[in-house]
Amino acid sequence: MCSDKMSGRESRGLDDPPNSRLFILCQKGTTEQEFRDSFDQYGTIEDIWIIKDKRTNEDRGIAYIKFSKTSEAMQAMEEMNGKALPGSTKGLKVVVANSKRDGSTRDPREDERLVRLFVIIPKSFNEQNLQDEFSKFGDVENVTVLKDRSSGENKGFGYVRFFRPIHAALAYENCDSSYRPKFAEPQRSRDERDEIENHGYTGAGQKRMYEEDFGGFHGNYNMDSTGFQGFRPGSNSGGPGPREMLADYSTTSSTSRLVIQAPIGLTQGYLVKLFSLIPGMEYCDLNETTGIAYARYSSPQCAAYARDKLHGFEYPLGSALHVQLAEDSARQEYPMNVDSGYASGYGNSQFGNYGQSSFGLDSMDVRQKAAMILEKAGINPQNLLNLSSASSSGLGSVGDGRKERVLYCNVSLPPPQPTVQDDGKNLAQRLFIVCQPSGVSERVLKDAFCRFGNLIDVYLLSGRNYGYAKYASKESAMKAIDTLHGQSLGGQKIKVLEAEPPKAHQGHQGLQGDEGPSKKQRL
């Protein structure tokens, strides 16, 4: 966001590639040639600069050496730090130079920045796969595969920590480009994250929860600036005040976390809006594949209050939020088996009847506000879910008894089927999907396309109305075309065609190694 590239004023080479410039403390009077004689064995030196006092021209015993590659700089640093140049008695101090923008502040996490990579990985990877892939570059201290908290599904990226900077640099330069390696920002402490929240700014360029995709309904909404902007966790943004909560919920629970089962079609952004109605919300994360979300409040009282106000909230019509207090040691109380391998596993009738009759008048207040937020955002449940066509032909099973009506589609679909793991070798058919006029949420897509069996993955390109479905069986893919082409999903007309072969050789090819391009890879 604020990189050298965008300032236009600073040269773009100083920290490109990352960590390729060294900062050196040395004996005063050391010449550029003396540095060159000792450092050029490690690689291509692009620049040597010896600092002198601007006024007195006095040597300050400081130098910068810029290498063309990160690994060259790391090798030089590891070998030259602490060593004395020929004819000198003073040991050099050799560290990675800060960017000009960061100035001279010494970062205690400096070493952390040199040994840890952030990488994009296949969904099929586990920790062992990741470690095996990167151990070829050096000794790996540990790896992390990020997973969805509720489903345990690999989120598609991870961290690799090496013992030595040189090994991290070699991995950065030589790993397959599909890993898109970056040197990881050191993880922030809880206090630092809170500080960022309060100031609404992050120097690391990370998106804040409240700024994330509010377009989950993909075109059928208008960004709402009335109901949400300016909200901060813990503030009183229209919900009942903290006093009321403390009065009513002082002794009711011991957990601050909630487990939420959201109806299909409801996205992260809107769920955050809804649960932000209750003061004290700290986070609210939805897995749009499973519909399971976790929220945390600043106190058990707030959490209990949120549960009572939003449990059973019915919007759009025909589906309801299911909200429970999360007991950390009580996974069996979750509303469904979150470890199942099903992309969906439920349709439109998984909820009991959480009618509003069982709630008091004060709970109506929050619900009305919640409904207003969604309405002001331009959500049209009729359009989204095709309720009119669904209800006119009757919900529930039809015809042969194998197919069922779902709220988001205009035709009956087979029941959900398990998806299959992407092992990099099982791709049998790719489909090209176009949604018109705009996109459809990933959750709706997965729920629809998994119903023909053997679905590996389905996605739209980010910000686009087209994408791909990958099947491990050609027959399943053809059934998807037969049933879904020309139909309507989430209010959008969709085209489903056999995909052309990919333009470029790209992306992860799995773990099969060196057997060369196969027929399947060209699908």
Add this chain to the structure above:
DNA sequence: CGACGGGACGC
């Protein structure tokens, strides 16, 4: 022991 110059004529 601790921090930022000079050069560039290239889309």
Add this chain to the structure above:
DNA sequence: CGACGGGACGC
């Protein structure tokens, strides 16, 4: 017409 993704660690 519409053709090749993904991105940050929380309990």
